Amino acid sequence: MRLKLFIKYDGTNYCGWQRQKNALSVQEVLEGALEKTFGEKITVVGCSRTDAGVHARMHVSSFDAETTIPVGKIPLVVNMYLPQDIRAFYCEKAADDFNARFAAKEKTYCYRILNQEHNDPFLSRFVWHYPIALDVDKMRRGAEFIVGEHDFKAFCAAGSCVKTTVREVRELKLEKNENLIEITIRANGYLYNMVRIVAGTLCYVGNGKLEPEDVKKMLEEKKRVLGGITAPPEGLTLEKVVY
Amino acid sequence: MRLKLFIKYDGTNYCGWQRQKNALSVQEVLEGALEKTFGEKITVVGCSRTDAGVHARMHVSSFDAETTIPVGKIPLVVNMYLPQDIRAFYCEKAADDFNARFAAKEKTYCYRILNQEHNDPFLSRFVWHYPIALDVDKMRRGAEFIVGEHDFKAFCAAGSCVKTTVREVRELKLEKNENLIEITIRANGYLYNMVRIVAGTLCYVGNGKLEPEDVKKMLEEKKRVLGGITAPPEGLTLEKVVY
Numbered sequence: 001m002r003l004k005l006f007i008k009y010d011g012t013n014y015c016g017w018q019r020q021k022n023a024l025s026v027q028e029v030l031e032g033a034l035e036k037t038f039g040e041k042i043t044v045v046g047c048s049r050t051d052a053g054v055h056a057r058m059h060v061s062s063f064d065a066e067t068t069i070p071v072g073k074i075p076l077v078v079n080m081y082l083p084q085d086i087r088a089f090y091c092e093k094a095a096d097d098f099n100a101r102f103a104a105k106e107k108t109y110c111y112r113i114l115n116q117e118h119n120d121p122f123l124s125r126f127v128w129h130y131p132i133a134l135d136v137d138k139m140r141r142g143a144e145f146i147v148g149e150h151d152f153k154a155f156c157a158a159g160s161c162v163k164t165t166v167r168e169v170r171e172l173k174l175e176k177n178e179n180l181i182e183i184t185i186r187a188n189g190y191l192y193n194m195v196r197i198v199a200g201t202l203c204y205v206g207n208g209k210l211e212p213e214d215v216k217k218m219l220e221e222k223k224r225v226l227g228g229i230t231a232p233p234e235g236l237t238l239e240k241v242v243y
Numbered sequence: 244m245r246l247k248l249f250i251k252y253d254g255t256n257y258c259g260w261q262r263q264k265n266a267l268s269v270q271e272v273l274e275g276a277l278e279k280t281f282g283e284k285i286t287v288v289g290c291s292r293t294d295a296g297v298h299a300r301m302h303v304s305s306f307d308a309e310t311t312i313p314v315g316k317i318p319l320v321v322n323m324y325l326p327q328d329i330r331a332f333y334c335e336k337a338a339d340d341f342n343a344r345f346a347a348k349e350k351t352y353c354y355r356i357l358n359q360e361h362n363d364p365f366l367s368r369f370v371w372h373y374p375i376a377l378d379v380d381k382m383r384r385g386a387e388f389i390v391g392e393h394d395f396k397a398f399c400a401a402g403s404c405v406k407t408t409v410r411e412v413r414e415l416k417l418e419k420n421e422n423l424i425e426i427t428i429r430a431n432g433y434l435y436n437m438v439r440i441v442a443g444t445l446c447y448v449g450n451g452k453l454e455p456e457d458v459k460k461m462l463e464e465k466k467r468v469l470g471g472i473t474a475p476p477e478g479l480t481l482e483k484v485v486y
Contacts (some may be wrong), residue, residue, distance in 0.1 A: 010364040057365065075361060089361045118318060118332045121253040122300065126365065 002064050002098055005044075005074065006090040011055045012125050012234070013085060018049045026050075026086060030061065033081035037074070038065045047100045047241045048107060051193070053233030055126060060241050062100035100241075106170065108186045108240040111199040111231060116179040127180065128199070128235035134206030136176050141212035142205040143172045143183075145219060146198060152191055154218040154227060155201070160192035165222075167191065174202075184239070196231045197224070204228030245307050245341055248287075248317065249333040254298045255368050255477070256328060261292045269293075269329060273304065276324035280317065281308045290343045290484045291350060294436070296476030298369060303484050305343035343484075349413065351429045351483040354442040354474060359422035370423065371442070371478030377449030379419050384455035385448040386415045386426075388462060389441060397461040397470055398441055399434035408434055408465075417445075427482070439474045440467070447471030 007030065015023030019031075027046060034042040044061040069077055075088035082088065112127040114120060119129040146169050153165040171186040183199055201218070204210040210228060218226045250273065258266035262274075270289060277285040287304040312320055318331035325331065355370040357363060362372040389412050396408040414429040426442055444461070447453040453471060461469045 008364050055365070079361060084362065084367055085364045087361050087364055087367075118322060118330050119327065121251050121328045121330055122298070122369065124327055 001066070002062060002094045002096050003071065003074070004092050004094040004098060004100065005061045005063070005078070005088055007056070007059050007061070007086060007088045009056050009059065009087070010085040010125060011050060011053050014052065016050055016052045016054065017046050017056075017059070023052075026059075029083065029086060030078075033078050034063065034065070036081040037069070037077050038067050040065070045100050047104050048238055050238055051196075051233050051236075054236045054238070056238040058240050059238060060100045060104075060243075062094060062098050103243050104189075104241050106186060106188055106242040107190065107238065108184065108242075109190070109195045110237050110239050111183040111185070111195055112235050112237070113181040113183070113199070113203065113231075114179060115181055123180070125234065126237065128232050130203065132207050134181065134203065135208070136174055136181060136206065138208075138212055139181075139183075139202045139206040140174050142202055142210070142215040143174055145212070145215040146185075147172050150219050151222060152194060152219070153222040154224050155194045155197045156191035156224065157193035157197070157230065158224060162191065165191055167194070172198075193230050195236055196233065197227055199231035199235065201228035203231060244309065245305060245337045245339050246314065246317070247335050247337040247341060247343065248304045248306070248321070248331055250299070250302050250304070250329060250331045252299050252302065252330070253328040253368060254293060254296050257295065259293055259295045259297065260289050260299075260302070266295075269299075269302075272326065272329060273321075276321050277306065277308070279324040280312070280320050281310050283308070288343050290347050291481055293481055294439075294476050294479075297479045297481070299481040301483050302481060303343045303347075303486075305337060305341050346486050347432075347484050349429060349431055349485040350433065350481065351427065352433070352438045353480050353482050354426040354428070354438055355478045355480070356424040356426070356442070356446065356474075357422060358424055366423070368477065369480065371475050373446065375450050377424065377446065378451070379417055379424060379449065381451075381455055382424075382426075382445045382449040383417050385445055385453070385458040386417055388455070388458040389415050389428075393462050394465060395434055395437060395462070396465040397467050398437045398444075399467065400436035400440070400473065401467060405434065410434065410437070415441075436473050438479055439476065440470055442474035442478065444471035446474060 014026050017026050019025045019027045044063040047060040074091040078088040114127040114129045149168040169187045173184045175182045257269050260269045262268045262270045287306040290303040317334040321331040357370040357372045392411040412430045416427045418425045
């Protein structure tokens, strides 16, 4: 039967989601745990190929397995074989043709910036520590241009090849609690490094290196060089996938 | 001059605050960073000797050093020599006879329990994962007996020797947000493992192995065996020190 497994992970110690030859991926570790759980080799399809160091609070995989374990108890068994930085938390039976990657209709990411002089060991695994003061109101004005259906070519890492660079950003929200700035983005899909380029560009708007209107110019001229840096992976977390 | 340095640390990778022969302590790492900062050997006095795996959001040290670095900039320099799981965040000049350990008037600890079926990689370094349902109202009723000045002999690990086992608990608060239970305790001083025995005992009240009134009985009969287990170190954080 086809199963749909939900996991969370702290991506600090992994080369990303996708299996690689010379580095440890979340996919490889998960497939190893599933092999121990079901007694057969399992290949999973993941909803999103997160980069090295990126985290997920909800990551969904689909795969086939035959088992007598009640579906609701599968996370408990899989967790016995997973390291502490990856945890399964939910499993359900899916339609036979369900594909966790292609069936995803919408994903939400959150990029977190800790905007204070010194980093915080309680947060540092999951934030970008940025010690220079950021003007969140200016960042919000820049963020407004990103919402909607646009050609996001300027927000895509060089060298990636996709059929179309048009995506629809349905929500882009900036919240500040004490010194933690959370940039939450909800879209039907993402280009390679898109959220990290959005975060790095909004950061440059916040520190004064760019103006809010430069975000509009990036979208119009479709030039990556007009934007800010690609923000580092540790601040990024995949928060939610909708099917 | 005498200095008062404030640090935070994730204690996961340390044998505790106090310097030890065959294991890495926070004190050893901090003294190493201070030696590089000031160019001379520094010995610090810490406000609290946290156990292996216990964390601190505010830990205060006193020490003597001669330097031309402006006092407010010392954390910035010390942080260059500290690992990411220890961060200095404030420094000030103290009175010549200030002693971070003996001058402490009150300390606040928080013990965090994640009460849900599966652990959470975003929280797991700083919580005790406890999968069995806990009755927080019962725990609160047990906690009420602890507040006040009492002989806490029953809440002290065997083998520790102190002049008196009387301490004053000024506040003991239980809060639950989603599945996270926070036990906050504020006292003039603590016995060895006291907070972890309080947390483990309240946990046994919450799961039904003990009744709230058993906490009263522990205090009256002064017997450690009447209580619950010593809760594991990862859930404990020193939150605040008052001078």
